[in-house]
Amino acid sequence: MAPPFSFxxxxxxxxxxxxxxxxxxxxxxxxxxxxxxxRGAVKAVTPRDLRxxxxxxxxxxTYHLWLRPGDGLIARLGGLHRFIGWDGPILTDxxxxxxxxxxxxxxxxxxxxRFRSHLDGSEHLLTPEGAAEIQAQLGPDIAxxxxxxxxxxxxLSAVKESTERSARWARRCRDRFLQLRDLCAGEWRLDxxxxxxRTRVTNPGQAQFGIIQGGTVPELRTLSVERTLAIGFEAxxxxxxxxxxxxxxxxxxxxxxxxxxxxxxxxYLMGVGTPIDIVEAVSRGIDLFDCxxxxxxxxxxxxxxxxxxxxxxxxxxADDGGPxxxxxxxxxxxxxxxxxxxxLFVSGExxxxxxxxxxxxxxxxxxxxxxxxxxVFGTLETLRQSLQAMFSxxxxxx
Amino acid sequence: MAPPFSFxxxxxxxxxxxxxxxxxxxxxxxxxxxxxxxRGAVKAVTPRDLRxxxxxxxxxxTYHLWLRPGDGLIARLGGLHRFIGWDGPILTDxxxxxxxxxxxxxxxxxxxxRFRSHLDGSEHLLTPEGAAEIQAQLGPDIAxxxxxxxxxxxxLSAVKESTERSARWARRCRDRFLQLRDLCAGEWRLDxxxxxxRTRVTNPGQAQFGIIQGGTVPELRTLSVERTLAIGFEAxxxxxxxxxxxxxxxxxxxxxxxxxxxxxxxxYLMGVGTPIDIVEAVSRGIDLFDCxxxxxxxxxxxxxxxxxxxxxxxxxxADDGGPxxxxxxxxxxxxxxxxxxxxLFVSGExxxxxxxxxxxxxxxxxxxxxxxxxxVFGTLETLRQSLQAMFSxxxxxx
Numbered sequence: 082m083a084p085p086f087s088f089x090x091x092x093x094x095x096x097x098x099x100x101x102x103x104x105x106x107x108x109x110x111x112x113x114x115x116x117x118x119x120r121g122a123v124k125a126v127t128p129r130d131l132r133x134x135x136x137x138x139x140x141x142x143t144y145h146l147w148l149r150p151g152d153g154l155i156a157r158l159g160g161l162h163r164f165i166g167w168d169g170p171i172l173t174d175x176x177x178x179x180x181x182x183x184x185x186x187x188x189x190x191x192x193x194x195r196f197r198s199h200l201d202g203s204e205h206l207l208t209p210e211g212a213a214e215i216q217a218q219l220g221p222d223i224a225x226x227x228x229x230x231x232x233x234x235x236x237l238s239a240v241k242e243s244t245e246r247s248a249r250w251a252r253r254c255r256d257r258f259l260q261l262r263d264l265c266a267g268e269w270r271l272d273x274x275x276x277x278x279r280t281r282v283t284n285p286g287q288a289q290f291g292i293i294q295g296g297t298v299p300e301l302r303t304l305s306v307e308r309t310l311a312i313g314f315e316a317x318x319x320x321x322x323x324x325x326x327x328x329x330x331x332x333x334x335x336x337x338x339x340x341x342x343x344x345x346x347x348x349y350l351m352g353v354g355t356p357i358d359i360v361e362a363v364s365r366g367i368d369l370f371d372c373x374x375x376x377x378x379x380x381x382x383x384x385x386x387x388x389x390x391x392x393x394x395x396x397x398x399a400d401d402g403g404p405x406x407x408x409x410x411x412x413x414x415x416x417x418x419x420x421x422x423x424x425l426f427v428s429g430e431x432x433x434x435x436x437x438x439x440x441x442x443x444x445x446x447x448x449x450x451x452x453x454x455x456x457v458f459g460t461l462e463t464l465r466q467s468l469q470a471m472f473s474x475x476x477x478x479x
Numbered sequence: 480m481a482p483p484f485s486f487x488x489x490x491x492x493x494x495x496x497x498x499x500x501x502x503x504x505x506x507x508x509x510x511x512x513x514x515x516x517x518r519g520a521v522k523a524v525t526p527r528d529l530r531x532x533x534x535x536x537x538x539x540x541t542y543h544l545w546l547r548p549g550d551g552l553i554a555r556l557g558g559l560h561r562f563i564g565w566d567g568p569i570l571t572d573x574x575x576x577x578x579x580x581x582x583x584x585x586x587x588x589x590x591x592x593r594f595r596s597h598l599d600g601s602e603h604l605l606t607p608e609g610a611a612e613i614q615a616q617l618g619p620d621i622a623x624x625x626x627x628x629x630x631x632x633x634x635l636s637a638v639k640e641s642t643e644r645s646a647r648w649a650r651r652c653r654d655r656f657l658q659l660r661d662l663c664a665g666e667w668r669l670d671x672x673x674x675x676x677r678t679r680v681t682n683p684g685q686a687q688f689g690i691i692q693g694g695t696v697p698e699l700r701t702l703s704v705e706r707t708l709a710i711g712f713e714a715x716x717x718x719x720x721x722x723x724x725x726x727x728x729x730x731x732x733x734x735x736x737x738x739x740x741x742x743x744x745x746x747y748l749m750g751v752g753t754p755i756d757i758v759e760a761v762s763r764g765i766d767l768f769d770c771x772x773x774x775x776x777x778x779x780x781x782x783x784x785x786x787x788x789x790x791x792x793x794x795x796x797a798d799d800g801g802p803x804x805x806x807x808x809x810x811x812x813x814x815x816x817x818x819x820x821x822x823l824f825v826s827g828e829x830x831x832x833x834x835x836x837x838x839x840x841x842x843x844x845x846x847x848x849x850x851x852x853x854x855v856f857g858t859l860e861t862l863r864q865s866l867q868a869m870f871s872x873x874x875x876x877x
Contacts, residue, residue: 121822125829128814150797150822158800158818166814380829399548402556416526416564420556424519424548431523434829 086222086288086315088347088368092457096339096366099456102347104170104222105286106162107137111347112363112456114449115140115172115371116442120149121165124376125434126442128167134411134439135446138170140371143215143225144179148198148205152218153281160220160283172223172371175212175254175292178320178352181230189229191246209254213289217261220283225318226254228292233326240296247294248308255312258289288315290349296321297330299337306341317342318349319367323358332361339366356385356448357472360465363452375445379437382426385444389471393437398423411443412436484620484686484713486745486766490855494737494764497854500745502568502620503684504560505535509745510761510854512847513538513570513769514840518547519563522774523832524840526565532809532837533844536568538769541613541623542577546596546603550616551679558618558681570621570769573610573652573690576718576750579628587627589644607652611687615659618681623716624652626690631724638694645692646706653710656687686713688747694719695728697735704739715740716747717765721756730759737764754783754846755870758863761850773843777835780824783842787869791835796821809841810834 085105092099100111116123116131119142123131131139141161146152155164162168180187180194187196193208209227216224228247231240261282291314295301309317319338322331335350342348349369350362359370375385382393386406391398393405401419413422413436425433448468455464483503490497498509514521514529517540521529529537539559544550553562560566578585578592585594591606607625614622626645629638659680689712693699707715717736720729733748740746747767748760757768773783780791785806789796799817811820811834823831846866853862 120826120828121819122826122828122830125833127810127830127833129810149826150818154798154818157798158816163800164816164819164822166819400552400555402561412525412527418556418562420548420552421519421562421564424562428518428520428547430518430520431829431832432520432525435523435525435833 085286088316088345090344094456094459094461095364097363097456097461098366098368099453100347100368102368104138104288105284106168106170106222109137109170110453111368112359112449112452113138113369114359114445115369116445117142117371117373117376118165118167119373120145121155121161123438123442125380125431125438128165130412130435130439131167131442132169134443135450136169136442138172138222139167141165141171141173141219141221142176142179143173143212143219144176144207146173146219147176147207147215148200152215156218156220156281156283160218162220162284170223171221172290172369173216173219173221173225174351175216175225175227176207177212177225177228178230180207181232189246191249193227193250194229209250210257213254213257213261214280217258217280217282217287220287222284222287223315224258224287224289226251226289226291226314228294228320230321230324231294231296233296233321233324235296237298240298240301244295244301244305245308247292248305248312251291251309252312255289255291255314258287262287290314290316290318292318292320292351293338293342294321295338297326297334299334302334302338303341306338310343316346316349318351318369320351322350323352323354323372328358328361331358332365335362335365335367342366355472356445356468359448360452360461360468363456364461364465375441376438379441380434382433382437384437385441387444387471393419393423393426393433395423405440406444409440409443409447411440413440413443483684486714486743488742492854492857492859493762495761495854495859496764496766497851498745498766500766502536502686503682504566504568504620507535507568508851509766510757510847510850511536511767512757512843513767514843515540515769515771515774516563517771518543519553519559521836521840523778523829523836526563528810528833528837529565529840530567532841533848534567534840536570536620537565539563539569539571539617539619540574540577541571541610541617542574542605544571544617545574545605545613546598550613554616554618554679554681558616560618560682568621569619570688571614571617571619571623572749573614573623573625574605575610575623575626575690576628578605579630587644589647591625591648592627607648608655611652611655611659612678615656615678615680615682615685618685620682620685621713622656622685622687624649624687624689624712626692626718628719628722629692629694631694631719631722633694635696638696638699642693642699642703643706645690646703646710649689649707650710653687653689653712656685660685688712688714688716690716690718690749691736691740692719693736695724695732697732700732700736701739704736708741714744714747716749716767718749720748721750721752721770726756726759729756730763733760733763733765740764753870754843754866757846758850758859758866761854762859762863773839774836777839778832780831780835782835783839785842785869791817791821791824791831793821803838804842807838807841807845809838811838811841
């Protein structure tokens with residue numbers, strides 16, 4: 082039985098698509114932004130806050146959840162949805178990017194990624210099969226294949242070797258995914274323990290996305306597309322970007338790669354990005370995004386508003402009794418002044434992180450709603466220009 | 480014109496009273512517990528969370544708000560209610576207890592308390608008149624007089640001297656309060672700047688409570704009651720307790736002092752306490768409480784439940800898929816398992832502080848609702864015994 086995963090395009094505006102992605106835990110309007118819940122929690126907010134700001138799908142990190150509290154524990158407790166108290170769609174990355182971020186602490190072989198835990202230094206091996214098993218136990222609606230993310234710039238030979246290896250890993254990861262799916266086929270229920278394996282499949286409706294690598298080399302991107310499409314996944318992501326390359330380079334790679342991906346599947350640009358990055362990528366055919374920027378910046382007092390970026394600790398806001406963003410209807414903007422938000426931030430209050438995160442997520446999700454609307458009305462270019470004007474200039478308060 | 484402050488007793492059960500306190504920003508059902516919002520925020524929760532857990536009145540700290548962001552700034556922005564986004568009743572302490580807590584950094588003279596700021600070491604003098612002026616600018620519904628809080632145990636002569644000084648300070652603080660009230664009499668509006676003073680009265684409906692001192696010496700408590708009642712306040716608090724003395728000593732002082740206070744005014748026991756302390760004090764005639772215990776313990780992972788206290792980081796909860804407290808209907812208990820709350824706490828997630836605080840406050844406020852109900856039905860003694868049984872024993876998980 083095929084998983085309850087589907088995608089249909091409702092409208093287009095140039096290469097941009099306004100779509101609807103159906104997962105085992107509900108429907109997502111695309112283009113969509115996924116708030117990042119690294120360790121099973123989008124930092125500083127509750128599932129209720131996420132609903133209220135308009136999140137339809139969130140992201141969890143396989144690497145972090147594997148090491149703590151462990152995929153076995155989460156599986157025993159019914160899977161990630163039940164564990165974190167979020168019954169909407171969830172996507173988990175494969176752990177490849179986190180392992181990449183460990184730098185010195187990891188060694189990549191054909192087998193997989195050997196690394197030392199950032200928590201206690203213990204040694205672990207993450208294989209393509211293991212990534213599929215861990216995600217089977219976690220039970221997100223969308224699992225990602227294990228890929229190798231390469232630091233840029235890198236010699237062409239290294240990029241080619243890495244791209245080829247990612248394709249081989251994708252094959253192994255898909256095989257294990259399909260094997261686990263077959264084992265529990267027809268058991269469309271939670272906690273269906275498979276008979277031939279100790280891996281517990283907590284979400285039989287899980288889909289798996291392949292990841293296109295190839296660095297900034299068009300030929301290698303094309304090669305990666307061919308290899309990955311040949312394996313066949315429910316949908317495809319573009320990985321290995323937003324790792325330090327110039328924005329224009331990223332846009333070029335997206336423009337080159339996205340049209341080669343099937344029109345009938347959503348396209349996910351991993352780890353991107355600023356509001357400008359998002360609208361630029363949407364206009365090149367991307368449907369899904371995730372980034373820590375709105376949540377991390379919120380905790381650092383960097384806020385996104387309809388008037389541009391704003392640094393809340395700036396002294397000019399000490400006496401400012403107006404709302405953070407007069408155009409925003411989030412709880413923070415409805416309730417508190419800039420002066421109060423500055424006071425909380427300067428005082429190191431936990432509430433500053435909470436209120437700033439609610440706002441920044443709402444800004445991002447409102448922006449996605451505007452993007453979707455613009456595609457329907459054929460006005461994406463106008464929106465793109467207005468976001469460029471708003472966020473290209475220096476900070477409004479610097 | 481008298482301020483819109485009143486109190487009426489609806490039911491009694493022995494010395495315990497079930498009452499209703501009316502303030503300029505609404506009615507409070509008593510006995511009541513006031514969550515502590517030291518720096519203008521109850522740590523880790525929003526005003527919306529406070530409403531949902533059942534808070535009717537919250538406390539702010541004059542010392543902290545005076546030093547940052549400053550009472551002048553808060554007054555210019557319309558007063559504390561508007562500044563913090565809470566339109567219900569607020570009480571502020573006078574700053575005396577915080578100055579007491581500074582230890583070496585403060586010197587007490589007849590004039591007032593000279594101290595160095597914990598923020599930047601700058602020198603400040605807090606006088607009784609100043610405490611009234613700062614609170615006039617902050618605009619809580621209930622202001623407290625400046626008192627001297629003495630470390631216990633102390634020589635009898637020192638307690639007597641301190642008690643006498645607190646009475647003289649109370650006189651000066653009341654005089655300034657009445658002067659400010661007269662200056663804006665008839666101007667029942669916010670931001671009524673007085674003509675003869677630079678102090679801005681942001682809440683003309685403010686009431687002022689006197690504070691009974693006298694340490695643990697019954698005769699000095701009686702002396703303090705006489706002096707303070709002679710001045711005359713809207714209501715009275717018992718201060719200088721919960722500073723390290725045994726619980727039985729505190730209960731004795733309350734039993735001695737409370738009956739000497741007017742039956743027609745609420746009685747406030749400052750800085751108290753555990754659920755047991757609260758029910759013991761209610762049964763001796765106390766109506767109002769405040770304490771950092773539910774919020775501070777929440778951030779430390781110490782949770783109050785209907786089954787006793789619980790330390791969430793305990794390994795026994797790692798696999799516990801049940802709710803934190805099966806008898807609790809708060810958002811945390813409705814949404815998350817002990818296993819998840821343990822994971823968040825162990826991972827150092829901000830969400831742990833948020834969810835734990837929501838629960839602990841709800842536990843305290845639910846306990847107050849049970850106390851009020853017990854008084855109405857004449858069953859306070861039964862409730863007292865059940866809370867004693869629940870919270871006298873060691874931690875359920877230690």
